[in-house]
Amino acid sequence: MKDMVKISNLNQTFYTKDGELEVLKNINFNLTKGQILTILGPSGSGKSTILNILTNLLKPTSGDVVINGKVGYMFQKDHLLEWRNIMDNITIGLEIQKKKTDEAMKRVERLLKTYDLWDFRNMYPKELSGGMRQRVALIRTLAVAPDILLLDEPFSALDYQTRILVSDDVYRIIKNEGKSAILVTHDISEAICCKVQLLIKMV
Numbered sequence: 442m443k444d445m446v447k448i449s450n451l452n453q454t455f456y457t458k459d460g461e462l463e464v465l466k467n468i469n470f471n472l473t474k475g476q477i478l479t480i481l482g483p484s485g486s487g488k489s490t491i492l493n494i495l496t497n498l499l500k501p502t503s504g505d506v507v508i509n510g511k512v513g514y515m516f517q518k519d520h521l522l523e524w525r526n527i528m529d530n531i532t533i534g535l536e537i538q539k540k541k542t543d544e545a546m547k548r549v550e551r552l553l554k555t556y557d558l559w560d561f562r563n564m565y566p567k568e569l570s571g572g573m574r575q576r577v578a579l580i581r582t583l584a585v586a587p588d589i590l591l592l593d594e595p596f597s598a599l600d601y602q603t604r605i606l607v608s609d610d611v612y613r614i615i616k617n618e619g620k621s622a623i624l625v626t627h628d629i630s631e632a633i634c635c636k637v638q639l640l641i642k643m644v
């Protein structure tokens with residue numbers, strides 16, 4: 442099966458005033474189409490560093506990074522803009538990228554209807570529960586039609602009960618939409634729902 446992401450012999454060392462800090466050592470993984478991979482590691486083990494490399498914010502010290510497709514990013518917090526309604530929050534990426542075409546708006550309409558947000562499209566973020574807000578954040582990421590989703594501790598801001606519901610929701614939506622995803626977390630309960638896991642430890 443086609444690799445959406447392939448990471449080989451990845452190493453990252455930071456050079457600080459206190460000396461060299463080796464953060465990633467010989468990391469290897471691949472993500473195939475339709476797969477959801479969790480990267481689980483303690484705070485400081487280099488999870489954000491991997492995401493920064495995958496989003497091209499950071500050039501690795503050494504190693505190969507192959508990414509086949511468009512990357513979308515979902516953050517820990519939903520970052521919804523309180524002064525824009527749900528529809529306008531969801532289309533913000535399309536506006537910024539000047540891609541608010543008829544085709545894109547049809548995609549947004551389908552996503553909103555499929556994932557039970559259509560009736561809420563004219564409401565404002567503060568009128569929605571934490572779980573629904575996170576669903577809006579996911580649909581906003583999907584609106585720009587990415588192939589690969591990067592999820593950075595997407596449930597950690599939610600309380601335990603909501604987290605279980607939302608994580609089921611997010612996995613279902615990603616699978617249903619045929620996307621591939623990498624979820625990064627330090628929380629084993631967040632990681633356990635995923636079949637494919639990569640553990641990273643402090644170097």
Ligand SMILES: Nc1ncnc2c1ncn2[C@@H]1O[C@H](COP(=O)(O)OP(=O)(O)OP(=O)(O)O)[C@@H](O)[C@H]1O
Pocket residue numbers: 455456457462464482483484485486487488489490491627
């Ligand atoms: N640009 C940088 N320069 C120097 N050190 C850095 C830089 N970026 C990250 N680090 C260090 O690299 C280590 C790994 O950081 P990183 O943020 O990737 O860990 P993490 O696993 O995402 O942690 P957390 O879960 O706390 O966010 C940390 O010790 C951090 O201080």
